[in-house]
Amino acid sequence: MSITKFTEARGKYPVLEKYAYLDTATTGLISEESFNSMSGFLEKRYREGMDIPDYQANWKFADDARSLVGEAINAGEDEIFYADNCSAILNVFSTGVKPEEGANVITTDLSFPSTPYTWMNQAGKGIETRIAKSAGGQVPWETLISLVDEKTFALSLCAVENTSGFRHDLKRIGTFCRENNIYLAVDATQCIGALEIDVQAMNIDFLAVSSYKWLNNVFGIGFGYVSRELMKGIDQQYAGWVGNKDRFDHSRIRFDLDESARRYEMGGLNWIGLHGMKEALENYLSLGKKETEEYILGLTRYLYKKVEDARHIGVVGPFQEENRSGITYIQYPPEWRLNDGILRENGIRAHVASGNQIRVSVHFYNNTSDVDRLFDFLDTYKG
Numbered sequence: 001m002s003i004t005k006f007t008e009a010r011g012k013y014p015v016l017e018k019y020a021y022l023d024t025a026t027t028g029l030i031s032e033e034s035f036n037s038m039s040g041f042l043e044k045r046y047r048e049g050m051d052i053p054d055y056q057a058n059w060k061f062a063d064d065a066r067s068l069v070g071e072a073i074n075a076g077e078d079e080i081f082y083a084d085n086c087s088a089i090l091n092v093f094s095t096g097v098k099p100e101e102g103a104n105v106i107t108t109d110l111s112f113p114s115t116p117y118t119w120m121n122q123a124g125k126g127i128e129t130r131i132a133k134s135a136g137g138q139v140p141w142e143t144l145i146s147l148v149d150e151k152t153f154a155l156s157l158c159a160v161e162n163t164s165g166f167r168h169d170l171k172r173i174g175t176f177c178r179e180n181n182i183y184l185a186v187d188a189t190q191c192i193g194a195l196e197i198d199v200q201a202m203n204i205d206f207l208a209v210s211s212y213k214w215l216n217n218v219f220g221i222g223f224g225y226v227s228r229e230l231m232k233g234i235d236q237q238y239a240g241w242v243g244n245k246d247r248f249d250h251s252r253i254r255f256d257l258d259e260s261a262r263r264y265e266m267g268g269l270n271w272i273g274l275h276g277m278k279e280a281l282e283n284y285l286s287l288g289k290k291e292t293e294e295y296i297l298g299l300t301r302y303l304y305k306k307v308e309d310a311r312h313i314g315v316v317g318p319f320q321e322e323n324r325s326g327i328t329y330i331q332y333p334p335e336w337r338l339n340d341g342i343l344r345e346n347g348i349r350a351h352v353a354s355g356n357q358i359r360v361s362v363h364f365y366n367n368t369s370d371v372d373r374l375f376d377f378l379d380t381y382k383g
């Protein structure tokens with residue numbers, strides 16, 4: 001593994017000069033390149049305004065960036081659409097599918113709420129939402145599969161559960177889904193930019209991603225993936241002007257949605273955010289998908305080792321290596337009364353998730369010294 005690449009990457013995130021930033025699961029850091037690209041775009045708009053040719057150039061920029069998104073998840077650019085946030089993206093699938101009355105979808109009690117809520121909102125269509133129960137921050141494959149019956153039409157999962165850091169075995173789940181004619185929908189917000197997702201190898205039909213965490217970007221821009229096959233089976237609920245085949249001819253009304261996934265885009269995009277996302281994707285791809293994942297899982301392994309050697313600290317799980325991610329929850333004695341503010345005053349950014357747990361996230365811009373800093377603090381903290 002080329003550690004130097006990651007050391008070099010670290011230099012692009014000024015926040016790291018100030019803090020041991022271990023909170024990407026809340027919000028990722030913005031790189032120098034993303035910042036310059038976004039502020040450059042804003043500066044131009046501020047100084048020059050924007051006319052129709054400039055505006056149309058934005059769409060060219062968006063279309064060009066689709067191939068980078070495709071490369072990140074191994075999809076075709078025609079299977080990618082942009083939207084404001086992960087929750088909105090998930091609704092393209094949940095509102096668009098047409099399962100039979102009494103069909104069920106399976107998710108987990110660890111999920112970020114948007115996943116169960118988008119399905120619960122479809123109860124009127126006769127869709128039952130089944131929620132697999134976790135134990136010790138995990139939902140093993142067997143638990144998920146035990147809820148499946150002949151009426152199951154989809155599994156809808158967060159690739160990495162933000163409430164515990166548990167990472168599902170999507171390859172295994174996807175194979176099962178494909179063999180049983182069940183859709184697999186995935187929220188990969190806590191994953192893309194860090195851990196590899198290959199929609200083809202994992203048989204994923206639908207994917208939703210917000211870019212402000214592991215893709216190190218601003219809020220208000222994300223992307224969805226819809227497989228070509230699934231696209232044929234979705235009844236599109238919303239449409240706007242940019243989903244039309246010819247986005248720019250407004251001289252006549254002719255409703256003719258594009259054949260590609262951009263049909264789900266409705267209006268103008270968060271162009272600033274798109275500039276940030278493009279830089280972040282380029283950065284991620286140049287580090288290498290596999291190498292980035294290995295680097296991050298290496299840091300998580302290091303963190304597990306620190307827990308073993310620490311006094312009074314435990315780890316939620318602990319998880320098998322294949323179920324680990326960039327997120328680890330560690331436990332401390334509740335009488336310490338920690339909170340995010342105390343950590344921050346001590347130069348550490350991580351999220352105190354409950355009265356005795358800290359959510360620690362490690363990204364490619366972190367290194368072992370960030371993790372050491374957290375454990376040195378915990379070692380001396382008296383509460």
Ligand SMILES: Cc1ncc(COP(=O)(O)O)c(C=O)c1O
Pocket residue numbers: 025084085086087088112114158160162187189190209210222
């Ligand atoms: C798994 C997951 N999905 C999505 C989100 C955010 O969703 P949205 O982009 O809709 O705000 C979060 C935020 O914590 C998350 O953890």
